[in-house]
Amino acid sequence: RRIVVLISGSGSNLQALIDALNTPALPRAHIALVLSNRKAAYGLTRAQNARPPIETAVLALQPYLKTNPGKSRRDYDLQVAKLVAKHNPDVVVLAGWMHIMSEGFLDVLSGDAPYDGEHKVQKPIPVINLHPALPGAFDGAHAIERAYEAFQKGEIKHSGAMVHRVVREVDRGQPVIVQEVEINLGEPIEAYEERLHKTEWDIIVKATAKILDEVAPISS
Ligand code: GRF
Numbered sequence: 001r002r003i004v005v006l007i008s009g010s011g012s013n014l015q016a017l018i019d020a021l022n023t024p025a026l027p028r029a030h031i032a033l034v035l036s037n038r039k040a041a042y043g044l045t046r047a048q049n050a051r052p053p054i055e056t057a058v059l060a061l062q063p064y065l066k067t068n069p070g071k072s073r074r075d076y077d078l079q080v081a082k083l084v085a086k087h088n089p090d091v092v093v094l095a096g097w098m099h100i101m102s103e104g105f106l107d108v109l110s111g112d113a114p115y116d117g118e119h120k121v122q123k124p125i126p127v128i129n130l131h132p133a134l135p136g137a138f139d140g141a142h143a144i145e146r147a148y149e150a151f152q153k154g155e156i157k158h159s160g161a162m163v164h165r166v167v168r169e170v171d172r173g174q175p176v177i178v179q180e181v182e183i184n185l186g187e188p189i190e191a192y193e194e195r196l197h198k199t200e201w202d203i204i205v206k207a208t209a210k211i212l213d214e215v216a217p218i219s220s
Helices: 012-020 042-049 061-067 073-085 103-109 143-152 189-215
Strands: 002-007 030-036 056-058 091-094 127-131 158-165 175-182
Touching: 002 012, 002 042, 002 073, 012 030, 012 042, 012 189, 030 042, 030 073, 042 056, 061 073, 073 103, 091 189, 127 189, 143 158, 143 189, 158 189, 175 189
Parallel strands: 002 030, 002 091, 030 056, 091 127
Antiparallel strands: 127 158, 158 175
């Protein structure tokens, strides 16, 4: 069962997936590609250090637009989708991917649009995204800081993290796994963040395994 992971940063969630490969948590799974939109993303190093090494690619938006004058953000997203689709994944995991994926990307992965002018994916490829907040609570960027601030102001009792299906509205897809994370009054944000990231490492593996079992179950 084939996974493609999209990253932008340190890749600690990618590392959680790498460490879980072919363990009971994530049996019979293979990461076919790690794609980053930033060449400096340490997650690329984690993929290259994996044994066996995991194929990596970098497709950064600004350099793409500069070297392809006249091309748009939508063309970039189609290029990302094409690179992903060619690796024939059973699931695509957005693990800290800092771009909002446009409809073009989802049209390709759902099989509605060709990814190179003629070929289409055979069956819809599920895309899941890790988001460090509870459903509908702090959509969008800086969710960790916003939740922490809201807690300190007494507006919320706790926060959490979730993995959800990627649909066209940002961070609004059906949750696959949701895990509440407590915040302690007066604790520094770093303490909360550390607890939250540990939760993410756990649910990103569980959510990926759950989707794989849906789309490519292991016939025991
Ligand atoms: C995670 O906190 C994720 O929720 C957010 O970006 C961070 C990615 O961290 N979208 P890493 O690159 O996996 O370490």
